[in-house]
């Protein structure tokens with residue numbers, strides 16, 4: 001790339017080429033990744049004519065992001081999320097079949113070892129919120145029910161917190177099910193609530209400096225796996241949520257926004273369970289893509305328990 005009027009352009013281009021050549025002996029994929037990264041990084045620096053002071057501010061930002069991170073909080077994943085890099089990575093690995101349910105970000109609150117739950121169970125336990133009856137179907141692209149699919153569910157309470165933020169030892173509003181012969185599972189959860197990403201660190205200051213919302217619209221997380229199908233990591237968002245247009249991590253897909261209708265206290269619940277006051281319901285059919293070559297993408301996911 002050359003910059004009009006930049007007398008140093010040839011030297012700048014030569015430097016980029018020199019750094020790219022330094023990766024010549026690397027593993028082919030590592031060489032591809034680093035060569036592209038350096039080429040784009042150098043182009044960015046040259047395009048905006050980065051000053052030494054701005055370079056220093058960037059280094060300070062990344063240093064602060066590292067210092068605030070620990071095994072509970074991952075500021076660099078949050079940075080990836082708010083820059084849309086996490087969602088872009090989801091998109092480039094998503095099934096291309098438009099029939100399949102769209103994926104979205106895994107987020108930092110997936111936890112291995114969720115309790116096994118069964119048809120009709122209440123997974124909310126001590127998580128506070130309005131009771132919500134959930135009916136899920138899992139189907140193939142041709143519409144066939146998928147029995148024995150593993151359905152992981154997790155969500156925040158109406159305090160805006162996930163169980164791992166309240167208490168590391170007790171799981172609440174988190175469970176896994178296996179679909180029945182008709183590819184369905186039904187259970188009680190709670191109405192999802194919007195919550196803020198942590199805004200007391202450098203990423204929060206970036207959001208404030210750019211006048212961006214720190215809120216995630218209300219959603220319930222799902223991770224669905226079944227033999228012969230690509231794993232599906234997605235959310236269902238609550239229609240009408242005020243934060244849908246400004247999700248801090250760009251995870252909203254219109255196809256994932258669903259109704260959670262309200263039912264008056266007097267209306268009998270689908271399974272006859274007594275509840276105090278009004279309750280909600282939600283039903284949705286997930287369509288899994290047949291297994292493709294990208295399945296290895298999920299390997300190692302779920303380790304990134306952070307604090308937002």
Ligand SMILES: [Fe+2]
Nearest residue numbers: 107109219221
């Ligand atoms: Fe979430």
